[in-house]
């Protein structure tokens with residue numbers, strides 16, 4: 001059987017983005033996906049009949065606008081709903097809100113602290129400079145730092161230009177910013193504890209680290225990367241699965257083939273080069289290039305014979321940190337839950353809601369995670385997508401989704417079981433009900449996935465939704481491993497395109513797009 | 529607090545003079561400035577321009593950012609902040625100045641009023657309050673508060689301004705020396721009046737408690753009836769500003785704190801504001817950078833242009849011998865000069881008065897795309 005140009009292992013959104021770019025360039029592309037549907041961690045779930053929840057990602061604020069337009073995804077039925085902003089509801093009944101507009105957010109903060117409102121403008125200006133630098137890094141392959149300065153290794157032009165235009169002061173700011181803890185960074189600007197927690201909240205979803213951990217300031221930036229690039233994409237109409245489906249249509253339209261229920265059990269080597277994949281049904285498919293959408297550990301530890309992995313590689317992959325820290329809950333509701341902490345007519349109800357009042361509270365919850373216990377007060381991120389997307393449930397009913405943070409994969413008290421999950425769900429519902437008195441009366445049904453469930457459902461090692469901790473030792477020139485930047489690997493013809501690679505996790509598409517670029521370059525399609 | 533609008537409703541608010549301004553507006557054209565909306569045009573740009581140049585114009589400058597700096601150390605702090613000499617600024621006088629960061633890049637232009645022995649007011653186009661806090665670290669006994677929303681600012685400029693103020697009953701204000709200010713009563717309103725020049729016209733700034741805003745406005749308008757006074761919107765003000773070569777932060781240069789790109793900030797010399805920098809001072813923020821030959825290391829200059837044709841060319845590229853050398857930052861047809869006047873940033877070395885340059889921009893003519901190429905000449909500021 002004639003080989004393909006490229007086989008992509010896994011049809012997560014990054015695999016599909018890579019496939020779409022490669023097929024569009026005229027290559028013969030085959031995508032093999034283990035599950036019966038595409039999209040990976042972009043998946044809808046039926047909470048109870050007629051109610052669609054998100055079993056993976058809730059929103060797609062990070063999705064790169066350039067990819068949306070390059071691949072013409074709107075033509076394939078993709079429809080975004082902007083998020084109006086976020087609110088943190090406080091125990092005393094007040095709230096802190098942020099909006100797309102910095103000035104409006106500063107006005108909100110003004111109610112609590114004049115000083116912090118002024119500082120917020122500073123903070124946003126700093127972030128704007130960092131985003132501006134990062135924007136260039138995000139859409140260009142990261143240089144191999146060990147090779148820089150050698151004869152024919154230069155910073156990619158865009159990066160060099162970005163660094164040059166940044167100026168000395170911003171460069172110094174960047175260098176300290178990347179290493180600092182979120183707490184230290186926010187302490188530089190703000191006094192109000194609740195405001196710091198409000199700003200940090202969404203950045204820590206999926207991070208197995210607390211705001212006091214060094215290097216976590218970067219997470220503040222990562223969670224802003226998409227939204228501020230220009231687009232206003234928040235939710236996907238019909239649920240995030242629709243993004244996977246739109247990508248699938250794009251791949252097919254460009255001539256790519258996608259096989260579902262086609263788990264890849266191994267890749268086959270000849271003289272140090274990868275030449276084919278073997279599916280679980282035993283069939284072998286050849287290709288000039290093979291791209292893995294799996295996380296780093298699954299890529300090397302499940303697709304290769306371990307003997308083939310050289311000594312440091314096996315150890316490095318083994319030491320790559322992938323740890324689950326998020327549980328995901330969806331609730332079907334008989335009506336609109338009230339949140340009296342928000343004034344009538346507040347647009348933020350359709351955005352994201354948090355309840356954590358201080359960074360210390362977050363850190364204490366993280367301490368529990370370290371001890372393999374579920375925290376009593378896990379930080380929660382609540383969304384009511386049905387408010388802006390009535391197609392998710394019957395008229396007048398609602399769907400509520402919750403990211404529950406710092407939920408460990410393994411529990412000191414034994415494995416996760418239904419009883420422990422039930423206890424967590426009850427706890428979470430009562431925490432939300434503190435801010436929503438009528439919530440409990442409205443519940444028609446719920447689902448809860450803890451990290452081991454996410455591992456089973458989405459093939460995420462350790463249940464880590466970002467395919468690996470996003471700390472500086474695993475980011476930028478270190479993602480996935482030092483020396484393997486540009487989405488290439490030690491094996492000839494073998495690439496990676498998932499969230500384990502630069503620029504990292506979340507629904508962004510950038511790893512897939514960058515991987516496609518490297519494949520095209522190596523196959524001599526540099527011009528396309 | 530409970531009656532005030534919600535934060536998502538009050539981010540942009542009407543100026544304290546809005547009620548009065550709205551009653552004079554024939555066009556209902558408003559424009560956002562800072563945290564406020566102000567009138568863009570009241571009647572017609574031409575009428576308003578003419579009033580300002582021939583009689584007097586009433587301008588609402590409430591969006592200006594206002595900071596009170598008080599305490600024993602206010603004086604040494606301000607002297608360290610500003611590039612001009614603020615140390616012996618007498619009571620009831622004012623100073624036009626600017627302030628820089630350590631690198632000697634302009635953060636903003638400022639007008640400083642000394643209102644009490646230990647109290648100063650600083651007026652700027654943009655909000656730099658947290659920079660002021662940072663710069664004041666290490667000084668004890670100093671308070672820095674932003675009072676932007678607690679004061680309305682009304683300007684009355686033009687050759688009739690003094691007579692109008694007299695007719696309005698602000699007794700004594702006509703005796704103010706230029707750049708002097710004092711507290712006055714205008715009917716029941718207590719206010720501070722500063723005499724200064726703006727847009728090339730002599731006149732006054734009135735600093736008003738928002739509760740008195742409508743009273744002050746109406747009193748001046750009534751007194752000005754016989755003197756050709758008219759409210760003047762932002763568009764006509766802009767023409768006069770460009771004619772007078774006055775720069776606006778955020779429009780003609782990017783403040784060092786606002787800049788996202790590190791190569792955008794400009795030194796005072798690059799802005800042509802040499803006169804506001806006192807290199808003989810012992811110290812101010814940015815002095816070291818500025819006294820080390822920043823004069824000679826100018827990368828760009830801000831120049832005035834006289835442009836062929838009749839239309840505004842803001843944003844147009846400037847070429848010299850086919851080479852891109854700069855960009856137009858503000859421009860307008862000037863009725864009194866009889867040509868299009870513009871402010872522009874050009875690469876240093878291209879700023880000689882008399883030099884002819886080419887202006888190029890894309891536009892549409894009834895939806896037909898056109899590339900416009902015009903000539904311009906650099907003129908003395």
Ligand SMILES: Cc1cc2nc3c(=O)[nH]c(=O)nc-3n(C[C@H](O)[C@H](O)[C@H](O)COP(=O)(O)OP(=O)(O)OC[C@H]3O[C@@H](n4cnc5c(N)ncnc54)[C@H](O)[C@@H]3O)c2cc1C
Pocket residue numbers: 009010011012013014015032033034035038039040041042055056057058059060061062262263264265293294298326327328454458459460465466467497498499500505506507508
């Ligand atoms: C519960 C949850 C909530 C989240 N919330 C958000 C959010 O709100 N916002 C956000 O930006 N991000 C969120 N994320 C993270 C985000 O969804 C992921 O980081 C991102 O989707 C990863 O995409 P990917 O394409 O790199 O990998 P994946 O989506 O993990 O795709 C990998 C694919 O490979 C397939 N596969 C695995 N093994 C094999 C094999 N042997 N053979 C063939 N196929 C295989 C998998 O089935 C899967 O389809 C969330 C994730 C989860 C799980």
